[in-house]
Amino acid sequence: GMMKKMRDDTLHNVHKLVEDIANSESSDANEQKIGIFWRAAMNLERIEEFGYSPLKPVFEDIDQATNKKEFMALVARIHRLGLGVFFGFGPESDMKDSHSTILWGGEGSLGLGSREYYFDDDKGSCNSTTLSIPKTV
Structure with missing residues (x-):
């Protein structure tokens, strides 16, 4: 719905903003730090x-x-x-009062989907990639 569109638009805008900063010759110290961080995060050869x-x-x-x-x-x-x-805490907007920030707790996870997701033939090539993760780790 609308929240997903807002999230997608925000991610796109932030991505463009950070890439523009990373590719600039800015003299601003904070922008230089953002550029250094971004280039390091995008340096796949170094990460590998x-x-x-x-x-x-x-x-x-x-x-x-x-x-x-x-x-x-x-x-x-x-x-x-x-x-x-197993759990996590962090600041979130209060669902009953958007002007307030509250401590929000939730379950922790590995970020993996349900077991069925990895064995569902309808998911195509995703299965072979995700099933190889435990073998690699």
């Missing part, structure tokens, strides 16, 4: 060079958690990284 090595310490911590106490400490560390493991 690193692979998953930036995540290695987190994976090692996961492997080393052997009891409930260590596991809960691990969950807390991962949350401090900004990742919602």
Whole structure:
């Protein structure tokens, strides 16, 4: 509906704005930082060079958690990284008063769809790509 259109339009506008800033020769310090960040995020060759090595310490911590106490400490560390493991909190507009911002909580997830999505033949080539993820990881 309308909210999806607004979201799509906003994403498009922000994308264009950031790309324009990244491609400019601006002397503004904040615009330079945005450009540096954007170019780094879009540098796929460099990202592929690193692979998953930036995540290695987190994976090692996961492997080393052997009891409930260590596991809960691990969950807390991962949350401090900004990742919602089982749950997440953050500021959101109050649905009853758009002028107010409230703390909103929700479930955490891996961002994967339901199991059926990956086995539904109607989804086409998406299945083979997503099914290879666990084998790769």
